[in-house]
Amino acid sequence: MMFAQIGCPTKAETHNREPDVSRILYELCGAEAERCFSPFAWRARMALLHKGLEFERRPTPFTSIARIAPEAGKTVPILVDGDRTICDSWAIACHLEDAYPDRPSLFGGDGGHAAAKLIESWANAAISSRIVQMIVKDIHDILAPEDQAYFRASREPRLGKTLEAAQEGREDRLADLATALLPMHLMLKSQPFIGGAAPMHTDYLLFGTLQWARVASPFSLIDPESPIGQWFERCLDLYDGHARAVKAA
Numbered sequence: 001m002m003f004a005q006i007g008c009p010t011k012a013e014t015h016n017r018e019p020d021v022s023r024i025l026y027e028l029c030g031a032e033a034e035r036c037f038s039p040f041a042w043r044a045r046m047a048l049l050h051k052g053l054e055f056e057r058r059p060t061p062f063t064s065i066a067r068i069a070p071e072a073g074k075t076v077p078i079l080v081d082g083d084r085t086i087c088d089s090w091a092i093a094c095h096l097e098d099a100y101p102d103r104p105s106l107f108g109g110d111g112g113h114a115a116a117k118l119i120e121s122w123a124n125a126a127i128s129s130r131i132v133q134m135i136v137k138d139i140h141d142i143l144a145p146e147d148q149a150y151f152r153a154s155r156e157p158r159l160g161k162t163l164e165a166a167q168e169g170r171e172d173r174l175a176d177l178a179t180a181l182l183p184m185h186l187m188l189k190s191q192p193f194i195g196g197a198a199p200m201h202t203d204y205l206l207f208g209t210l211q212w213a214r215v216a217s218p219f220s221l222i223d224p225e226s227p228i229g230q231w232f233e234r235c236l237d238l239y240d241g242h243a244r245a246v247k248a249a
C-alpha cells in the first residue's frame with residue numbers, strides 16, 4: 001500500500017506516537033478526516049507519489065497544527081522523513097528531489113527547478129488569490145466548530161470583509177479567473193502537462209490549487225470539458241486515481 005491514513009492527532013498522540021513508517025505527511029483536514037483540502041499539502045502529497053515513496057498521512061485540523069512540530073513551523077504540510085522535519089510544500093519538494101535522486105525527477109534539473117518557482121508564484125499570486133475569494137465561506141463550512149471560529153477570526157481581517165461578503169457574486173468573477181489561467185490554456189494546445197509529455201512538480205503546483213477548490217467547495221470553477229478541465233482530469237487519474245478518490249465537495 002502506498003500510504004496509510006489515520007485520524008487527527010490528539011495532543012498526547014502528536015508527542016508520543018512512534019511513526020509506523022519512516023515518512024509522515026501532516027495535512028490539513030476538515031471536520032471529516034478524509035477531507036484534506038490544503039493546496040500546499042496536495043502539492044507535497046503529489047510529490048511523494050511522483051517519487052513512489054511510501055508515507056503515512058496524518059490529517060490535522062487547523063487548531064492542532066501548532067502541536068505537530070512547533071520548532072519546524074506553524075503551517076501544513078509538514079513532512080517527517082526519518083530524522084528530518086520539513087515545513088513548507090516547496091521545501092518538501094526540494095528535499096525529496098535531493099534525498100531521492102534515483103527516483104523520478106520532480107524538476108528535471110536546475111533549469112526546471114528555476115522555472116517551477118515561476119509556476120509556484122503564478123499559482124499562488126494569480127490563481128489561489130482569486131480562488132480563495134470564491135470559496136472561503138465553503139472552506140469554513142467543512143471545518144469542525146473549533147476550527148470554524150479560528151478560521152473566521154483569522155481570515156476576515158486578512159480579507160477585510162466577512163467570509164460571506166468575499167464569496168458573494170463569485171459567478172461574476174469566473175471570467176477574470178479564466179483570464180488569469182490563460183497561459184495554461186494556451187500551453188495545453190501543444191502539450192498535455194506543464195512538465196511536457198508527463199507531469200512534473202510544475203503540474204502539482206497548479207493541481208494543488210484546483211484540488212483545494214474541488215475538495216472544499218461545490219462551486220464549479222473550471223468547465224470539465226475545457227483544456228484545463230481535461231488536464232485536471234488527467235491529474236486526478238494519476239497514481240491509480242489517488243486524488244480522484246478523495247470526495248469532491
Ligand SMILES: N[C@@H](CCC(=O)N[C@@H](CS)C(=O)NCC(=O)O)C(=O)O
Pocket residue numbers: 028038039040041062065074075076077087088089090154
Ligand atoms: N508556504 C507554505 C504555506 C502553507 C500554508 O499556508 N498552509 C496553511 C493551510 S493551506 C496553514 O497551515 N495554515 C495554518 C493557519 O492558518 O493557522 C507552503 O507552501 O507549505
